Amino acid sequence: MNYSIIYPCLCLALAIGGCKSQKLPATFSDLEGRWKIVELNGNKLLPEETTQHLIFDTTTRRLSGNAGCNQISGNITHSHTQANNIKFQGVISTRKACLDMRMEDEFLKALDRVARFDAESQEAEKKTMTFYDADHQKLFVIQHITKE
Numbered sequence: 095m096n097y098s099i100i101y102p103c104l105c106l107a108l109a110i111g112g113c114k115s116q117k118l119p120a121t122f123s124d125l126e127g128r129w130k131i132v133e134l135n136g137n138k139l140l141p142e143e144t145t146q147h148l149i150f151d152t153t154t155r156r157l158s159g160n161a162g163c164n165q166i167s168g169n170i171t172h173s174h175t176q177a178n179n180i181k182f183q184g185v186i187s188t189r190k191a192c193l194d195m196r197m198e199d200e201f202l203k204a205l206d207r208v209a210r211f212d213a214e215s216q217e218a219e220k221k222t223m224t225f226y227d228a229d230h231q232k233l234f235v236i237q238h239i240t241k242e
Contacts, residue, residue: 120213120223122172122180125150129236132222134200136232146201148236157182162198164188168205178210180225204233 131146132139139146148159150170158167168185182205192198209228214235215221221238 120178120211120216122177123152124213124216124221125211125223126152128239129223130239131201131234132237133232133235134197134204135234144197146197147239157185161187161201163192163195164190164198166202166205176210178212180208180211182206182208201234207233 128149129147130141131144131148132141134146144162145160146162148157150157152170155170155172156167157170158165160166164187166185166187169183171181171183173179185202185205187202204225207227208225211223211225213222214224221240222235224235225233227233
């Protein structure tokens with residue numbers, strides 16, 4: 095067997111496979127636009143079963159959206175020195191009462207705990223970002239909405 099060919103191929107395969115597990119670079123401006131919540135606290139969400147979404151305006155450092163039942167808005171604090179550090183402050187919501195508020199309550203608690211974000215995919219049709227708390231626990235995943 096010709097090991098001079100197998101060894102370099104194996105190293106290349108490991109290098110390529112290892113790249114997939116690394117977080118992609120993301121900037122604050124990458125958050126601009128409308129995003130649907132596709133995962134919350136480890137649970138995949140079906141878009142047809144939830145109205146949860148976020149809209150980021152990176153110019154004014156504001157966020158808005160829907161927590162599941164109620165509309166939300168708030169401020170974004172972003173650190174220029176640590177590119178992916180982010181906080182949502184002063185998040186307020188309307189006060190409609192819905193039959194099942196569990197998902198909304200979970201989402202609002204997750205927003206309050208956010209400390210940083212990373213890009214999971216930068217592909218145009220599947221651009222996704224993941225948000226983590228200060229202990230590096232995954233809180234939720236958002237996917238960019240390219241069409242209304």
